[in-house]
Amino acid sequence: MLMADRIAVMDQGNIEQLGSGDELYQNPASLFVADFVGDANIIDVTVGNDGHTTILGTETSIPPHDACPPTGQYKMLIRPSHVELEDSNSAAHFHTHVTAKVEESISTGDASQIHLILECGTKLMAKCSKNHHDNRIKDGERVLVKLNVEKSRYFSVSG
Numbered sequence: 001m002l003m004a005d006r007i008a009v010m011d012q013g014n015i016e017q018l019g020s021g022d023e024l025y026q027n028p029a030s031l032f033v034a035d036f037v038g039d040a041n042i043i044d045v046t047v048g049n050d051g052h053t054t055i056l057g058t059e060t061s062i063p064p065h066d067a068c069p070p071t072g073q074y075k076m077l078i079r080p081s082h083v084e085l086e087d088s089n090s091a092a093h094f095h096t097h098v099t100a101k102v103e104e105s106i107s108t109g110d111a112s113q114i115h116l117i118l119e120c121g122t123k124l125m126a127k128c129s130k131n132h133h134d135n136r137i138k139d140g141e142r143v144l145v146k147l148n149v150e151k152s153r154y155f156s157v158s159g
Helices: 019-026 029-037
Strands: 005-011 013-017 041-047 053-054 071-079 083-087 098-107 113-118 122-128 140-147 151-155
Touching: 005 019, 005 029, 013 029, 029 041, 029 071, 029 151, 041 122, 083 113, 083 122, 113 140, 122 140
Parallel strands: none
Antiparallel strands: 005 013, 041 053, 041 071, 071 151, 083 140, 098 113, 098 140, 113 122
């Protein structure tokens, strides 16, 4: 994506989206583009009449926010860099959080790629700088997960 000003993402011979690499990554037009361009966490959610988003299979309710769509069922895209972690013993509990188990933490140099599994079975990936967690988070540990939902994207499950 560094070699072109504009990129066309195609699916079965049809152009799904045309734009810069940053546009495709930050504002994908479809789930296909979201999953194709960069790492993606795609989570099944329901948006209620009150604007709260509930992660399916959990009791986690995310308050209404600017990125929130109308009532319905959606696939929510959140990039791994928009997933924040704290160990479950931390005094700094998030306002909205969900508990997960660390499946694996992989060092990628100045950052870590952390694979998580929520209590409902949904898998997530987080990318955290080494400065952020200083290797405090270990495989098998339970952590609090905060999703930066202001940077999320919602895609209708009906098409």
